[in-house]
Ligand code: PSU
């Protein structure tokens with residue numbers, strides 16, 4: 122078989138040394154945030170992973186290869202170029218075969234991480250069941266991926282651009298553990314609470330690492346979601362942001378936005394409508410996820426070496 126995976130030097134070295142590697146996605150860079158905040162965020166988050174004892178592996182598709190770990194030039198390309206494809210499971214083969222540039226979503230980053238034997242992945246928010254899914258059938262491929270790919274995803278829950286209730290129901294049906302980190306509720310990305318109680322709460326990173334070890338030891342071959350609420354001082358007022366989200370959802374409907382364009386459209390509409398306030402919160406929560414996610418990955422590596 123052809124070789125499809127290309128490790129950066131930093132990640133290659135980390136693999137040899139058995140260090141905790143943390144995967145990071147690139148759709149958040151290319152389609153989730155504006156330039157130049159997107160590339161600044163990407164670099165900061167990588168540094169936070171290093172500062173917490175891990176090694177960052179930002180993932181993207183370039184030159185017919187899956188890149189595990191990117192250099193500054195590659196990050197800039199993803200942040201600036203307008204023709205970067207948004208790559209989910211469906212698109213991986215096409216973008217590799219045609220040698221286009223692709224930014225990976227949660228679903229495809231999980232796939233690439235598993236191929237590269239990386240078990241922990243930090244992002245902002247996961248995709249989910251969209252509002253009105255009864256009509257549109259718009260359910261993110263992220264959820265199905267979580268049901269069958271062995272990667273723990275550390276996020277700040279999911280945005281209330283989604284139907285969070287149905288998103289949790291879907292994950293329950295698929296047998297995906299959703300762990301609240303120091304919270305009883307599913308965090309709603311910009312806000313710490315959604316009103317939706319979680320089945321599982323854990324207050325320290327070691328216990329989460331143990332859960333992951335047991336889950337995978339037993340051959341329960343799914344992903345795991347760790348929901349880590351945005352820090353108190355960075356959260357937005359729920360009424361303020363939910364109002365804006367509702368408007369954004371309506372505008373998307375009126376403009377016939379659908380398929381893979383929906384989430385990026387809503388994200389950029391929300392940044393505009395909040396005059397960038399949502400962007401600041403978004404960056405802070407990813408940074409916080411990087412810290413906690415790396416601590417979990419390091420705890421897991423320590424367990425493996427016991
Ligand atoms: N949610 C966010 N920010 C993001 C995304 C989701 O708050 O950047 C991105 C992630 O890459 C996620 C993708 O995997 O959007 C989901 O897209 P869709 O809803 O089309 O599956």
Ligand code: MN
Pocket residue numbers: 259260261262380381383
């Ligand atoms: Mn969708």
